[in-house]
Amino acid sequence: MAPMDQLAVARTRDAADATPDARREVIGAEGLGRRFGTVEALVDVTFTVRQGDFLAIMGPSGSGKTTLLNILSLLDAPTSGSCRLDGIETATLSEADRVVIRREKVGLVFQTFHLIPYLSAVENVMLAQHYHSIADRDEAFAALERVGMGHRADHLPSQLSGGEQQRVCIARALINAPALILADEPTGNLDADNEARVMDLLDSLRHEGRTIVLVTHNPELGARADSILRLQHGRAV
Amino acid sequence: MAAPESVVSSRPSRFSAARLRMAARLILRALTAQGSRIGVAVGAILVGAAVISALTSLYLDISRKMSEELRAYGPNMILTPHASEDEDVAVRGVDIATVQAALDVLPADRRLGSTPFLYGMVRLPQGTAVLVGANMQGLRAISPYWQVEGGWVTADFDERNAMVGRRLADSLGLELGDTVPLRADAGTAPAEVTIKGIVETGEAEDDQIFVNLSLAQRLLNRPGQADLAMASLVAQGPEADALAAEVMKQVPALDVRPIRKVSQNDGEVLDRIDGLMALVAGIILVITTLCVNATLTAMVAERTPQIGLQKAIGASNRSIVGQVLTETAVIALIAGTLGLALGFVLAQGLGQAVFHAWVGFRPVVVPLTLGLCLGAALLAAILPVRGAVRVVPAQVLRGD
Numbered sequence: 209m210a211p212m213d214q215l216a217v218a219r220t221r222d223a224a225d226a227t228p229d230a231r232r233e234v235i236g237a238e239g240l241g242r243r244f245g246t247v248e249a250l251v252d253v254t255f256t257v258r259q260g261d262f263l264a265i266m267g268p269s270g271s272g273k274t275t276l277l278n279i280l281s282l283l284d285a286p287t288s289g290s291c292r293l294d295g296i297e298t299a300t301l302s303e304a305d306r307v308v309i310r311r312e313k314v315g316l317v318f319q320t321f322h323l324i325p326y327l328s329a330v331e332n333v334m335l336a337q338h339y340h341s342i343a344d345r346d347e348a349f350a351a352l353e354r355v356g357m358g359h360r361a362d363h364l365p366s367q368l369s370g371g372e373q374q375r376v377c378i379a380r381a382l383i384n385a386p387a388l389i390l391a392d393e394p395t396g397n398l399d400a401d402n403e404a405r406v407m408d409l410l411d412s413l414r415h416e417g418r419t420i421v422l423v424t425h426n427p428e429l430g431a432r433a434d435s436i437l438r439l440q441h442g443r444a445v
Numbered sequence: 446m447a448a449p450e451s452v453v454s455s456r457p458s459r460f461s462a463a464r465l466r467m468a469a470r471l472i473l474r475a476l477t478a479q480g481s482r483i484g485v486a487v488g489a490i491l492v493g494a495a496v497i498s499a500l501t502s503l504y505l506d507i508s509r510k511m512s513e514e515l516r517a518y519g520p521n522m523i524l525t526p527h528a529s530e531d532e533d534v535a536v537r538g539v540d541i542a543t544v545q546a547a548l549d550v551l552p553a554d555r556r557l558g559s560t561p562f563l564y565g566m567v568r569l570p571q572g573t574a575v576l577v578g579a580n581m582q583g584l585r586a587i588s589p590y591w592q593v594e595g596g597w598v599t600a601d602f603d604e605r606n607a608m609v610g611r612r613l614a615d616s617l618g619l620e621l622g623d624t625v626p627l628r629a630d631a632g633t634a635p636a637e638v639t640i641k642g643i644v645e646t647g648e649a650e651d652d653q654i655f656v657n658l659s660l661a662q663r664l665l666n667r668p669g670q671a672d673l674a675m676a677s678l679v680a681q682g683p684e685a686d687a688l689a690a691e692v693m694k695q696v697p698a699l700d701v702r703p704i705r706k707v708s709q710n711d712g713e714v715l716d717r718i719d720g721l722m723a724l725v726a727g728i729i730l731v732i733t734t735l736c737v738n739a740t741l742t743a744m745v746a747e748r749t750p751q752i753g754l755q756k757a758i759g760a761s762n763r764s765i766v767g768q769v770l771t772e773t774a775v776i777a778l779i780a781g782t783l784g785l786a787l788g789f790v791l792a793q794g795l796g797q798a799v800f801h802a803w804v805g806f807r808p809v810v811v812p813l814t815l816g817l818c819l820g821a822a823l824l825a826a827i828l829p830v831r832g833a834v835r836v837v838p839a840q841v842l843r844g845d
Contacts, residue, residue, distance in 0.1 A: 274843065283757060283839040304761065311759025322754045322842055326478030327471070334467060339759030343467040380758070 231258040232295075234388050234419045235280060239289035242275050242442075249275040250442045252289070257388075257421060262414045264433035265423045272442040273423045274392070280421060281314050281390045282306040294387040311340045315381030319393035321373040323365040329376045330361040333383050340384040351379040355409055371402025378409060382418075389413065391422045395429065407432060472772050479744055486740040487780040490818050493733030494784020498814040499791035500722045505807045506796070520559075520587040520675035521704045522689060524548075527697060538563075538670040539698065541658075547696040548676060551688060555679045558586020561671035563661045567627045567654065571617035574609075575653045576627065578661020578671075587677040591650070595621040595642040604660040607638035610651035614643050627654070631666035730821050738825035741773060745829040752833050753841030762834050769830050770823060777822035781815045788814065 235257035242250040250272045257263050265273050278284035279291060282298055285306070290299050294313050301309065323332045333348035352358045355375040365373050374394060381389055391410065395403035407429060414420055422433060430436050438445050476483055524547050526539040544561045551559070560583030567576040581598045585591075598606045607627075609619055619625065619640055628635040638660075644650055662668050680688055685703040692701040745752070752765055789806065796804035 278839045281757070283842075307756070307759060307761050310757070316757055318842060322750065322757075324474075324751050324754065326474045331470065331474070335471065335755070336758045338464065338467040338471070339755070339761075339764065342461065342463045344463075 231260060233257070233292065234259050234261070234294055235421070236292035237280075237289065238291075240276070240279065240286050240291055241288035242272075242279060242284070243287045248442055250279070250286070253437075253439070253442075253444045254289075255437055255444065257419060259387075259419050260414070260417045261435065262410075262420045262433045263422070264430040264436045265421065265439065266425070266427070266430045266436055267439035268425075270441075271439040273439055275442070276439065277390055277392055277421075277423050280388070281316055282310040311336075311384070313387045315384065315386035315389045317374070317377050317381050317389065317391035317394045319396040321365070321370070321377045321397075323373055323376060323380075325365050328362045328364055329357060329368065329372075329379075332365070332376055333380045336380045336383050348379075348383060351383045352376065354382065355379045356405075369402070370398050371405055374398060374402065374406050375409065378406070378413075382413070387419060389418055389420045391420065393424055394422070395424075395426070403429075468768070468771070472768060472775065475748075475768070476772055476775065479747075482740055482744050482747075483776060486737050486744075486776050486822075487783075489733050489736035489740070490777055490780035490822060491784040491787065493729050493821065494781045494814050494818045495787035495791055496729045497726050497817055498785050498788030498810050499795060500726050501810045501813055502789065502792035502804045502807055503795055504719060504722050505810070506804050519590065519704075520677045521680075521685065522551075522676040522678055522701065523704055524674040524676070524692070524699045524701050526673075527693075527700045538667065538672050541669050541671055543696060543698050544671050544674045547692050547699050547701065548674065550692045550695050551676060551678060555688070557677040557679060558583050559674060559676035560584045560587065561658060561674040563658055563665065563667060563671050565629060565631075565661065565665035565667075567629050567664060569617060569625050569627065569654075571619070571625075574613055574617070576629070576661055576664065577650075577653045577655045578658040578665075579655060580658055581655075584655070587675055588646075590646070592645040593642045594645070595640070598641055598655070598657065601657060602659070604636065604657055605639060606641040608642040608644050608655040609640050610653045611643055611645040612651040613654060614640070619643075627656070627664060629664045629666070631664070633664055633666050636660060636664055730817060733818075734821045734825045736825075737773075737776075737822050738828060741769075741826050741829040742832065745769065745833050748833075749836055750841050752836045753838040756836065757838040757842055765833050765836075766830050769833050770826055773822050773826040774819060777818045778815060781818035784818065785811060785814050 233256055235255070237256070238254050240250055240253040241248065253272075253276065255263075265276060267273050275284070279286050280293070282293070282301070283306075285301070286299050290297060292298065293309065296309055296313075298306065298309060323329075324335060327335060330345060330348045330352060333351050334343040334345060337343045337348060349358060349361055352361050355378050357372060357375050357379060360368060360372055360376075365376070368376065374397075378394075381391075394410070395406050398406060410420060410422065411432065420433075422429065424430055524544060541561055548556070548559045560580040563578035565576045565578075566573055580601050581603065582601055585597050585599075593608070594611075595608075598608055607625075614620070621640055621643060624637055624639045626635045626637050638656060644653075644655065656664075658671070662670060678685060678688065689701040689703055693699065755765060756762075788810075792804040796802050
């Protein structure tokens with residue numbers, strides 16, 4: 209089935225599948241592997257994430273967390289196994305199709321924020337709308353309000369603190385209502401106060417029913433998740 | 446736990462007003478954020494555009510201006526009575542009316558000057574001389590290179606003044622202001638003329654005496670007659686040939702020939718100058734392209750993390766290519782427009798310095814210059830665009 213057809217099927221299922229006890233599968237990874245030359249970065253990883261889950265992926269440096277996150281966010285493709293994202297098999301998609309599915313289904317939160325430096329906070333949020341569908345300043349502003357950044361909407365990233373930039377990044381990840389929010393060490397560059405604010409924000413999103421996958425080194429943050437996937441040398445342990 | 450509302454929507458047209466507005470905002474912000482780098486690119490294209498537009502303006506005006514300049518070397522078309530090989534045209538001559546009809550065929554805007562000539566011998570108290578009758582205003586127009594001491598006989602009806610060649614004046618002891626009688630062997634009454642100017646050309650004119658055509662006709666008893674005519678035209682090579690053929694077609698009584706010594710040189714000089722300008726313009730375009738390429742490459746390299754992010758949040762390669770090419774086109778068109786203005790000023794300076802004339806505004810220079818600037822800039826963008834397409838988001842977005 210072509211990716212856009214799969215998207216249409218997934219939309220139909222969204223409407224039909226709403227019972228809490230039969231929560232739909234958002235991520236279905238089976239035997240996932242990723243090899244770089246002779247190095248196996250990820251080996252036979254299998255797990256499922258359902259709608260509303262909050263999964264933490266933990267492990268030491270080099271354990272394959274980022275590799276797994278890249279595959280889940282469709283920035284990379286596995287070399288073995290299969291990975292369904294909201295019902296769409298992504299392992300065999302072309303790069304162009306991965307771009308389409310990514311902008312429809314995934315919201316990304318980065319450790320180093322990655323805001324466009326010459327766009328204001330609201331314009332950074334609008335940029336994600338622009339690539340998804342159509343930029344709407346009012347909607348983007350509402351997303352900023354949602355993360356407590358409405359009053360800083362017209363500020364450039366250089367005029368914002370790290371915590372504020374991360375909240376703009378979260379607003380950008382939320383703006384297209386993705387099926388999955390992937391957060392890569394979202395508090396890694398923040399002080400304790402801002403770390404708490406960002407985690408509270410992720411908690412509130414989780415309580416709204418958002419599906420969140422968090423990559424972190426921090427056991428305290430990991431403990432907030434519903435479940436933890438621990439990686440060691442590329443394997444789930 | 447409530448399920449998040451699905452907002453996956455059909456993607457609107459790439460050319461919807463809202464999408465275009467956001468794309469324009471993105472490009473404007475990107476351009477203004479890279480002031481110094483953009484400045485280098487704008488400067489390179491501006492200089493290129495200025496030189497190209499100046500050379501193009503000159504190129505379009507140069508044929509006329511060069512022809513006018515080269516006309517300083519004398520007439521470039523001669524009209525003589527048509528005759529078979531065994532006929533003595535020098536004896537027969539031609540009616541002035543025929544000569545005038547032929548000259549009228551030549552386009553007025555291409556004709557810098559013309560005059561009929563009538564030749565004969567006259568005696569002066571000091572000796573004999575070749576008498577040349579001509580319309581003095583036309584003679585002056587086709588002989589701008591003559592060195593004249595004193596002054597020209599300015600009016601075509603002036604039968605009291607004459608001009609004498611330098612060697613003739615020296616040999617007969619004539620000076621400015623002298624009055625001398627001219628007598629022909631045609632049984633006509635002599636005429637007294639005052640030497641108003643002494644002519645020096647280094648050629649046959651230095652041994653001749655010049656009077657108005659009407660006076661020469663009366664002295665030589667050849668009323669309404671001329672031996673030949675000469676014209677100075679703004680035309681070279683094939684164009685001059687075509688004009689000559691047209692005159693002969695309409696006035697078969699005359700043979701009309703371009704004077705190759707000047708006409709052909711016109712064409713050759715112009716060809717060389719045209720080629721030189723094309724070479725300079727080509728080199729400038731290459732240099733501009735290389736400079737813009739270097740600048741764009743640096744710009745794309747600096748923006749690698751941003752391009753990676755844009756791809757990560759959903760930008761397709763086509764979006765990225767479109768953004769870089771649009772930014773390049775905007776730079777090229779702004780710089781090209783400024784360069785056009787500067788080039789027009791530069792063309793005036795060159796026109797004044799080389800031709801002592803203003804260079805006219807030619808509308809065709811605008812699309813030509815902007816098109817070349819745009820083409821060079823987009824060509825320069827090919828490699829940077831490939832670099833942007835090759836950005837791998839997963840590599841540039843690592844948090845470490």
